[in-house]
Amino acid sequence: MYRLNAAIADSKYAIHIGSDVMHELKIILQPYKKILIVTDRNIQKKLFVELNQLLQNFACDLLVLEAGEEHKTWSSVNQILEFMHNNSYDRKSVLISFGGGVIGDIGGFAAAIYMRGVPWIQIPTTLLAQVDAAIGGKTGCNFYRIKNLIGCFYQPCAVFSETKYLLTLTDREYLNGMAEVIKCAFACDSEFFVWLEANLQLLKIRDLDTLERAIVQSCRIKLALVAKDPLDFGVRRHLNFGHTFGHAIEAVTNFREYLHGEAVAIGMMYACRIAVKMGLLARTFESRLYDMLSFLGLPTDLNDSTKVGLMYDYMLYDKKKHADELTLILPCALGEVRVVDGIKLKELKHDYVCI
Ligand SMILES: NC(=O)c1ccc[n+]([C@@H]2O[C@H](COP(=O)([O-])OP(=O)(O)OC[C@H]3O[C@@H](n4cnc5c(N)ncnc54)[C@H](O)[C@@H]3O)[C@@H](O)[C@H]2O)c1
Known part of the structure; x- marks a missing residue:
C-alpha cells in the first residue's frame, strides 16, 4: 500500500493506492455531517455493497447517475447540484466521486461550483481513472457534444485508488x-x-x-x-x-x-x-x-x-x-x-x- 503526497498549486492531499486502502476513508470523513456519494448504475451494482458496509456508521446519501460518456453532460452536473441544494448541503458537507473518469469529472465539477467549492473526495474505480483522470484536478463535462468544453481545475481533499476494484472491469x-x-x-x-x-x-x-x-x-x-x-x-x-x-x-x-x-x-x-x-x-x-x-x-x-x-x-x-x-x-x-x-x-x- 502506497501513499503519495500531491502538492498542486496551493493544494496538498494524499493519494492512497493499493488493496485494502479504503479504511482510511473513515478517518477523513469524521468531520463531515453530510456526505454525498455520486456513482453510476454499473458501479452501484458491482461495488457499492462493500463501500456501504464500510460507511455503515455514517449518514451518507447516494446519487446514482446513468453510466457512460453520453451522460457526461451539464444535465448530470445539474442533477448533482439540485440534489445538494434540495438536501441542504453546504460547505461543511463533502461530495465523493465513486466511479470512473466520467463520474470523477462531473462530480468534481459539481463540487467545484456548488457554493463556490465544497470538499471533494475521489474514489476512482477504473484503471484509466486511477492513473490519469483522478490525478491533476481537471473537472468538467461535455457541452453541445464537444468534449470537456466546460469545466475547471479543482483539487480533491484525498484520492483512494483501491486496486481490488479493478478486478470487476471488463x-x-x-x-x-x-x-x-x-x-x-x-x-x-x-x-x-x-x-x-x-x-x-x-x-x-x-x-x-x-x-x-x-x-x-x-x-x-x-x-x-x-x-x-x-x-x-x-x-x-x-x-x-x-x-x-x-x-x-x-x-x-x-x-x-x-x-x-x-x-x-x-x-x-x-x-x-x-x-x-x-x-x-x-x-x-x-x-x-x-x-x-x-x-x-x-x-x-x-x-x-x-x-x-x-x-x-x-x-x-x-x-x-x-x-x-x-x-x-x-x-x-x-x-x-x-x-x-x-x-x-x-x-x-x-x-x-x-x-
Ligand atoms: N480529468 C482528467 O484529467 C481526465 C483524464 C483522462 C480522462 N478523463 C475523462 O475520463 C473519462 C473516461 O474515464 P473511464 O475510462 O474511467 O470511463 P467511465 O467512467 O465511463 O467508465 C467506463 C465504464 O466502466 C464502468 N466501470 C467503472 N468502474 C468499474 C468497475 N470497477 N468495475 C466494472 N465496471 C466499472 C463504468 O460504469 C463505465 O460503464 C472521459 O470522459 C475522459 O474525458 C479525464
Whole structure:
C-alpha cells in the first residue's frame, strides 16, 4: 500500500493506492455531517455493497447517475447540484466521486461550483481513472457534444485508488487504462518502460501487487508534471503523446469503434512511425512499443487507408490549429518526447497515408 503526497498549486492531499486502502476513508470523513456519494448504475451494482458496509456508521446519501460518456453532460452536473441544494448541503458537507473518469469529472465539477467549492473526495474505480483522470484536478463535462468544453481545475481533499476494484472491469476497460500506463512510461520514464516489459504477463492477468506498482509510478510521473505545470500550458503536454491522433481517430469513427485508450494506442504508433521517418527515433524503440501493445491485445493500426486519410483530414481541419501546420508530441528516445512545431500536415498525409 502506497501513499503519495500531491502538492498542486496551493493544494496538498494524499493519494492512497493499493488493496485494502479504503479504511482510511473513515478517518477523513469524521468531520463531515453530510456526505454525498455520486456513482453510476454499473458501479452501484458491482461495488457499492462493500463501500456501504464500510460507511455503515455514517449518514451518507447516494446519487446514482446513468453510466457512460453520453451522460457526461451539464444535465448530470445539474442533477448533482439540485440534489445538494434540495438536501441542504453546504460547505461543511463533502461530495465523493465513486466511479470512473466520467463520474470523477462531473462530480468534481459539481463540487467545484456548488457554493463556490465544497470538499471533494475521489474514489476512482477504473484503471484509466486511477492513473490519469483522478490525478491533476481537471473537472468538467461535455457541452453541445464537444468534449470537456466546460469545466475547471479543482483539487480533491484525498484520492483512494483501491486496486481490488479493478478486478470487476471488463478486459477491454482494463486494457483501455493500460494504454495510458504504457503512454506514461514510453513518453516519460525509460526505466518504468523496461520494468513494464519485464512484468507484462503479470499485468495482463491483473496481479494486484504488480498493478499497484504500475499505478504508483504512473501517478508519480503525472504528479511531477502537473506540479510543474498545473494549468496545462507546458510540460504537462508531454502526456498528450499519441492524443492528437487518438482524438482524431475517436472523432472519425464517431466515438463508437474505439475506447479512448485504444485510440491513444494507435495514435502512439502513428507518432512513432512519423518520428522514425523524421530521424528522431530509432526504429527499435518503435518495435518495443508495438510488441508491448500487441502482447496485451491493444490495437496498433487503423488498418484501413480510408480511415487513415480521414484521421489526417480531421487533424488538418481541426479548428484548434492554425494554417496547415501542426504541433505534435513526438518521441525522440525511450522515455523522452519532444514538442515539435510546424509539422506540415498536408505533406504528412501524403507521405504517411499508406504506412
Ligand atoms: N480529468 C482528467 O484529467 C481526465 C483524464 C483522462 C480522462 N478523463 C475523462 O475520463 C473519462 C473516461 O474515464 P473511464 O475510462 O474511467 O470511463 P467511465 O467512467 O465511463 O467508465 C467506463 C465504464 O466502466 C464502468 N466501470 C467503472 N468502474 C468499474 C468497475 N470497477 N468495475 C466494472 N465496471 C466499472 C463504468 O460504469 C463505465 O460503464 C472521459 O470522459 C475522459 O474525458 C479525464
